[in-house]
Amino acid sequence: MSAQKRQLHLGLFLFSTGYHPAGWRLPEAVTDGAFDPKFLHRVARRLEEAKFDFFFLGDALASSADMQYQFPSQMVRLEPFTMIANIAAVTEKIGLIVTANTTYAEPYHIARLTASLDYLSSGRVAWNVVTGADTRAALNFSREKHWDNAKRYDYADEFVQVVKDLWDSWEDDAFVRDKAGGVFVDESKVHKINHAGEHFSVAGPLNVARPPQGQIPLLSAGTSERSQELGAQFSNAIFTGQIHIAGAKQFYSGIKSKMAKYGRDPGELSILPGLVPLVGRTEEEARAKYRELNELLVTDFNLAPLSARIGIDLSGYSLDGPLPDLELSTLPGGAAKDLVTLAQRASGREDITVRELFHYFSATCRGHLLIVGNPEQIADQIEEWFVQEAADGFNICPPYMPGGLDLFIDLVVPELQRRGLFRTEYEGSTFREHFGLSRPDNRFAKRAVLQTAAE
Ligand SMILES: Cc1cc2nc3c(=O)[nH]c(=O)nc-3n(C[C@H](O)[C@H](O)[C@H](O)COP(=O)(O)O)c2cc1C
Structure with a gap:
């Protein structure tokens, strides 16, 4: 070196x-x-x-x-x-x-x-x-x-x-x-x-x-x-x-x-x-592309893998309703909060729905960090x-x-x-x-x- x-x-x-x-x-x-x-x-x-x-x-x-x-x-x-x-x-x-x-x-x-x-x-x-x-x-x-x-x-x-x-x-x-x-x-x-x-x-x-x-x-x-x-x-x-x-x-x-x-x-x-x-030329452009991609996802919205990932059974929750209380997670170490925080950052809002969390999870479940933003934010x-x-x-x-x-x-x-x-x-x-x-x-x-x- x-x-x-x-x-x-x-x-x-x-x-x-x-x-x-x-x-x-x-x-x-x-x-x-x-x-x-x-x-x-x-x-x-x-x-x-x-x-x-x-x-x-x-x-x-x-x-x-x-x-x-x-x-x-x-x-x-x-x-x-x-x-x-x-x-x-x-x-x-x-x-x-x-x-x-x-x-x-x-x-x-x-x-x-x-x-x-x-x-x-x-x-x-x-x-x-x-x-x-x-x-x-x-x-x-x-x-x-x-x-x-x-x-x-x-x-x-x-x-x-x-x-x-x-x-x-x-x-x-x-x-x-x-x-x-x-x-x-x-x-x-x-x-x-x-x-x-x-x-x-x-x-x-x-x-x-x-x-x-x-x-x-x-x-x-x-x-x-x-x-x-x-x-x-x-x-x-x-x-x-x-x-x-x-x-x-x-x-x-x-x-x-x-x-x-x-x-x-x-x-x-x-x-x-x-x-x-x-990446977008502006933050808005990046978020719009993120939404566009998510809407194109072909999925049956099987919530079981996401439930396992955050330690909360999501089967009773509405896709377009708010997220459950993250304190309900059975997993140690804040795994639920960590994923939710990343999904909120990608959407640019705190009040994301179960569907939006599912979208973020689906886009990243192969293990790599997805970030959304303008060039300065990505840099x-x-x-x-x-x-x-x-x-x-x-x-x-x-x-x-x-x-x-x-x-x-x-x-x-x-x-x-x-x-x-x-x-x-x-x-x-x-x-x-x-x-x-x-x-x-x-x-x-x-x-x-x-x-x-x-x-
Ligand atoms: C970024 C990344 C890329 C990988 N690419 C491949 C790949 O192209 N082919 C493959 O068989 N495994 C790939 N893997 C998996 C591992 O190299 C490894 O062989 C596999 O996970 C089994 O070993 P492990 O039990 O030590 O994880 C990749 C893993 C990571 C994190």
Whole structure:
């Protein structure tokens, strides 16, 4: 990490029809962007114009048609490695994050794919390590069930270690390409990894040279304790869903304090919560768009999940009546009040109805904070979270596409730049450089140097 002033990191979490479940129904929304390279190129170029750190593609290994009401963007989409290879060809600076699930993959494949993409993008790739949020994936991979958390993370820990070793199996200067002498490669600089562990046995070397970034940056996004440990040990960024600043600060300091036991500096890891910014040129415009989106929600108003979330049975309440007394909540820690406060802020009024609370809950129940406002109001909240170390930056999830992204880029990014919080130019060209991360030495070369010194 360089000694420069701490700067905000911004990335796009791609939901091709927007994060809001009804985003695709707005008259101006693009509905088929997920499969349209022109649309995806336009999005990537806009991110680069705005000097974003990264373009992030999540992934899952299962689908069903009923996801259309809650997760239309995740129901069908392009496979991330293929798509990023295409995006890399039309961009120059933006970091590119692919998600790959360790539970249903082999380390040699993932090392090869990521290293190849790092070459094709000139060092702009990062890998989001997931163990799988969708349990249905098992049925698509000849298994009876999704492994439990402990098994998934035992496997993932070893998997990541093997991939990291494979990336280093060729030293940077292994290729001598000596035409006169007829030596293409210095064989003393090519290493078998000879990994023999509980889950994998991998000889190596990889059949791709050491990637441009040396070690490709890792990201993770799980919520469990094991995932947090994996993040503290290996990740350069952690994605998270946080909707309250107090909880986010706790998560932030908790993860950073775990890093010391792995010999890591807290500056090597950025915490990046998701953020759904509903931006208007004015506050009124933003609120009107929020209402428009909510009215387009296709729902049967099943209040059971919301009741569970706030600890109050809402079945006897009228949708257009006032909220119940929040003191009735059976949950500890003010969970009901926290959600209601956010919903009130989004609506801009205290006297919201059960329907309005339901709308806010539906728009955010996948875990990310939705805020509504003019550019200054949105920038204020970003600044507050950043300054208070609740976040090092945000994974931006526009509520609708591409208009929701355009407004953020055209109005909020300049405001953040005016405040000196966000870059006005790229200082580097690789993912590592955007995050101020140095390029690590090759573990085998380092070992050889240490051995020579000891002799
Ligand atoms: C912002 C964010 C993005 C995520 N993206 C994905 C994803 O694309 N694919 C996936 O399988 N899981 C994704 N997850 C879920 C986790 O990475 C994790 O694999 C899952 O929650 C199971 O692990 P856990 O039990 O540790 O939470 C995401 C989580 C968060 C917070």
